[in-house]
Structure formats: C-alpha cells, structure tokens
Amino acid sequence: MKNKIRTLALLSFAILIGICIFKCTTKKAVENAQKEIIGNSEENYKEFCASCHGEKIEAFINRDVWVYGADRESMFKIIKFGKDDIGMPGYAEALNDSEVYEVVDYILSAIENKKSREFSSGENDDITFVSEGMKLKLELISEVADSPWGITQSKNGVLFFTDKQGLLFSKKEKESAIKINGVPEVRFKGQGGLMDVKLHPDFENNKRIYLTYSKPHPSNNNLSTTAVYSGILNNNSIQNGKDIFIAQPYVDTYRHYGSRMIFDNDGYLFLAIGERGRRDDYPQKLDNHLGKILRLNDDGTIPADNPFYHQENAKKEIYSYGHRNPQGLCYDAENNKIYDNEHGPRGGDEINLIQAGKNYGWPVITYGINYVGTKITDLTHKEGMEQPEHYWVPSIAVCGMDFVSSNKYPKWKGDILSGSLKFDYINRNDLSASGEFLKEEKLFPTIGRLRSISQCSDGYIYFGVENPGKIYKVVPVE
C-alpha cells in the first residue's frame, strides 16, 4: 500500500515536471517560430518589395488610403496576383501562400505600430550635414500634397515646381506658393501624373514654359502616354498651351513614363521616355518613342540632323535608344555632355553618357534581374551596345539628377547628384576633370524618398522628397 502511494506520488510529480518542460519548450518554440516568421517576412519584404516601396516598411505604410484594401485577404490578393496596369508585379511564382500571408501580416503589424506612434513630420527641417569639409544646412522651401516631381527656377529667382497629382506652382522667395492655372488634364495613376517642368532658355523674354505629363488617350480610357505641353506664362496662367510632342504609341500600363527634360547649349530640347513596362516591344525598335532619349526643337519640330532622321520607318525624334525608365537627365554645359540615370529591374540602375545614335542595350544587356528573382539575360556586354558610366547592384531606385557646376559648392563641382527613392538619400558621384567616375558619397541619409534634384539659376541645389512631399534648398553655412 505504502509502495503504491509512493509510486503514484512519484508518477504525478514526473507528469507535472513533464508538462512543465513541455509547456516551456513549446512556448519557446512558438516564440522562435514567431521570430522566424517576422524575420523571414522582413527579409522577403526587403528582397522583393523594397526596390519599389522603399527599404523601410514605415515609408511604405505611411499612406492614408489603401486603394486595394487594408484587410488581410485584399492584400494577399494584390501581392499574389499583382496588378500589371499599375506596375505591381505578382509573386505567385516567388512566394508560396503562407509566405505571402507572412508579408501581409508584417505590413499589417507595421500599420498597427504606426497608429500607436506619432509619425514625425518636420523633424528633418533643420538638418545639417558635412561633405568634403563643406557644412550644409537644409532649408524647407515648400510642401506639396503628393510628390514634387519637377523643380526649376527662372533667372530672376522665381521657383516653379509640380505636384504629381496635376498641380503646378510658382514661388518667390519669402512668399507663399501660388497655383498656376492652364495645366493639362493628367492621368494621375501608378507612376503617372504631372511630372517635369522646364523654362525656355529665353524665358525672361518669351515666358515659354514646358511640362511633361501622362496623357490620357482621347477616346480609349485604358491608354496613356508621355506628352510635352508648352505655353506662355501670363498672370499665373499658361496661355495658348498645346502638346508639342506626344509619344507613340499609347500603352495600357501606368508605369515607366520617364519624362525628364533638359535644354542644351544650342537650345535643343532633350526628352527621356520610358519603355512603359513593355521591354520586349519597344526599347530595341526604332519605330516608336518608348525607351528612348529624344531631341526636339523648342517648338516640338524635329531637327534634321537627328541620327535616324533619314532612316525609313524610324521615328525622327530619336537621339538614343535601348533605355528602360530614365528618371533623371542632366547636362554638363561646359563639356557639352548629357547624362541620364535610369532604373534597372532588380539591380542594375545606371548612369549613361547619352550620345547620338547609340544603343544602351535594354533589355538585351543589363546588370539586373527580374523583380521575382528570375533571370532576364546572362549578358552584361554586347557589341554595338553601350556600357553604363556607373551602375548600382542592388538598385538604389534612382530618381532626379543634376550636374553640379555652381560655385556655391566648390567641392562638388563637376559631380553628379542622383536621388535614391529606395534608401532616402542623395547619391554624389565624384567625377574627375576628364569625366571618369571616382568615388560615391551618400548625402542627407534618411531625408526621404528622393524624387527630384535641380541646381537652380540662383546656384543653389533644390530637391524634392515625397511621403510627405517637401522641397528643400541645400545651403552652405560659413
């Protein structure tokens, strides 16, 4: 009897300890599993999503409206199947269903975290930064609701800037911004909207202004293209405005519009057009304007010395081809050199020196791969195709660009600045006097999604970030 009781007591003790050990280890296992899920989903986000939505999940979720739904099932659907027309790829191939759900939960928990945290606005408004011994301060110039896509300035110091949703503003120093009327109707969707703004080289006399925008097709609502609109600025309104150029053909996607403009020393207007996400259809063929740099006269007519002017079935406006999505165009006036920067797919963002008649190779050669991880091509070089002056792997998601010639920043003279949408900084490529690319520097890290950069006529560099939309001036301090 005594023995029986002892055995029973021992047995129950052992069971109790067993339960305890089991509970502890399963709790640990659950915790570890949770950590792993968050770890994997964060890694997957960084690998598959950051190239477009930004490295930091906080930047991606910093939006008021989720157009396709902020619930678990809607997000699952758009991530798994994608939405080709807005440029959101589907991940059915690269991620299994539970991995997609894990990314969804990662996004949803970041949204929850955001609600409990006041998202800072204005914390960057008094940033200083030291580069090559120059101390620089950022001055907040203006804010916009969406994205400050293009920035320029007249010789008498009036700043002009666009807001991608379809608004154009002018701003005199110390005064508040004024909305300009007479802007064309834009297709504000995906990557489209009101984009670049430039003034005619003789704007002081002729008041001519140029805008690029995504133009809806006049009769088919699914189609849009990149167009240049130009008119005369009078009383805060664009008058006698018309499209001086419309890229052909119209396409049913909402991405890769390109659309930066520059004027060279001879007054030619150069225009960068993206391939609209149709890499196999357009960039290598000369019978269309997509995936090209174009050269026009200031009224939209075509210079007869363009490289393909006399070639049958080629668009006469083409200056160079084989481009993907140029998001920056800049001009070294002293050496008469034009550069573009353009997005690679995943990896392979490039800076190219743009020369008449040259083929820049997309999508035959590239340093990038498809967003879902599959290969586009093994080739990075091919005869008859140009190599970039510089490329980034992984991509920094370049946007905005200018060449520094101003005496305000003596240590940056002759360098190229490019924005990084993904990593929230300005990239400086240090160039030698003969134009070789030397080192790089990251300026103003964490400042925001860089959209536009302009060295303006007052000699200062201005740049625009989005989410929230702000324009800053880079001011050297003594």
Ligand code: HEC
């Ligand atoms: C090639 C660029 C690209 C990549 C890569 C990409 N997206 Fe998108 N995604 C877009 C675009 C463009 C939109 C539409 C504009 C927007 O909402 O930012 C979009 C929209 C979305 C939306 C809907 C937003 C809304 O308003 O409802 C979600 C959710 C989303 N993406 C999640 C992801 C996730 C998760 C990944 C990675 C697995 C990813 N995206 C990768 C381009 C991309």
